[in-house]
Amino acid sequence: MAHLCGLCLALRDEHGHAARLVTNYDGLLVSVLVEAQAPRSSPRRRAAACALRGFKGADVAEAEGVRLAAAVSLILAAGKVGDHVADGDGLYANRLVAAGASRLADRWAAAGTGTATALGLDPAPLTGAVEEQARLESVPGLGPLELTAPTEAAVAAAFAHTALLAGKPHNQETLREVGRYFGRLAHLLDAVEDLASDHASGAFNPLAASGTGLAAARGHCDDALAGLRLAVAELDLERPALVKALLVREVGHAVTRTFAAAEQESPQSPPRDPRLKPDPGGLLSGLCVALACCTCGLYRPPWDEDRFKSCGERFDCGGCDACGQCCDGCSGCCECCECCNCSCDC
Known part of the structure; x- marks a missing residue:
């Protein structure tokens, strides 16, 4: 939840309230990966009460990991909206809705590209994935893994960074x-x-x-x-x-x-x-x-x-000998202690 709320707030603070619409579970993996490699590079800060948290405050992730997650989420969301507009899916078949959605997608793409560039990530694999996906969908006879290749390339670039x-x-x-x-x-x-x-x-x-x-x-x-x-x-x-x-x-x-x-x-x-x-x-x-x-x-x-x-x-815990709070089902007691922050030294 610290990463999810951190992503949402990073989108708001840097790109405005409307950008919070692109908050998603897959995107927060980018922030999680940064913290997992270097916990010291992903500090927490206290966030004010939010309606989505039952009007409670929370400690949320901040710094470059959540900013990268925000940039990736914006670029890919912009591509998805653009794809819906091009296909005329559902409400996007309405010309006024399509025009508004296209402008929003352009803003998201520009915002995400700017943040990605500032963080040293070349946005081309992400922005290019959208265009390549559309091209491949017009080519008959391709296999499933050929069709998933643009998505693979985009996620690979984000994770590697x-x-x-x-x-x-x-x-x-x-x-x-x-x-x-x-x-x-x-x-x-x-x-x-x-x-x-x-x-x-x-x-x-x-x-x-x-x-x-x-x-x-x-x-x-x-x-x-x-x-x-x-x-x-x-x-x-x-x-x-x-x-x-x-x-x-x-x-x-x-x-x-x-x-x-x-x-x-x-x-x-x-x-x-x-x-x-x-x-x-x-x-x-x-x-x-x-x-x-x-x-x-x-x-x-x-x-x-x-x-x-x-x-x-x-509680799904069977307890560990040291603190009584860790799960039996984990692959190792210490790994579970790391997960639940129980402060034992098993």
Whole structure:
């Protein structure tokens, strides 16, 4: 939450209130990566009360990591809005809405490019990814991984630059690999989630365009997830717990949930029991669930049946011998202590 609120406030402070609309869970990974490599380069500051936090104050991340996250979020959001305008999707088919959205996208692109340049990041891989994506979507016969290449390149550039901001250039190429795998997964999972709605509306979908079925798409995701895990394990991180929680554990859960939901919705599958609530899929819900893991169950997402139970009942901790607060399920006690900040020295 410190990174999420920090991203939102960085967008407001540098680019105005409207820019806060691009706050997103995927973008905060850039800030998380900077802090994980060099915690001293990501100080906290006390933020005033906010309606989205129940009118409470909070300690939020600041400095270059959140500024880079803000720049990346603005550039990619501008590209997405521009893509919707070009395709005439939904409300964007209205000329007045499209004109207003185009002007907003231009402002976001200029603002994001300016901040990226000030931080030493060449914005070309990010801005070029939008144009390249549009070009590839007009080329018939491409495979799914050819269609995800621009997203992979954009995320790889952003992730790699965190190594320079953190003063650990030896991490740069590994982070570029992490970014490529994460970008591929984000693009593919988005395509799986949108497959039915894109089919109904006639919108472009990389899986439908390339003739890729769910089984083949799952294979690509599993391969990318395996590569992501190996690449993250090679990183030199001073504070690895949150990175591993978000980029390894929760991305894996997101893959499982997204394909489970898609298979239930496919024509070949039996109809879903209407009494069952759908499980939210995708990277957004996966990263939200990460908050539950990192707080040992105290935070519960809106769809969790234990959300309104007492603190004691929500805890998922078995306890460690030193402090009684750490999770049994972590890969190591000290890693969990780092995650929950329990101050024990196990």
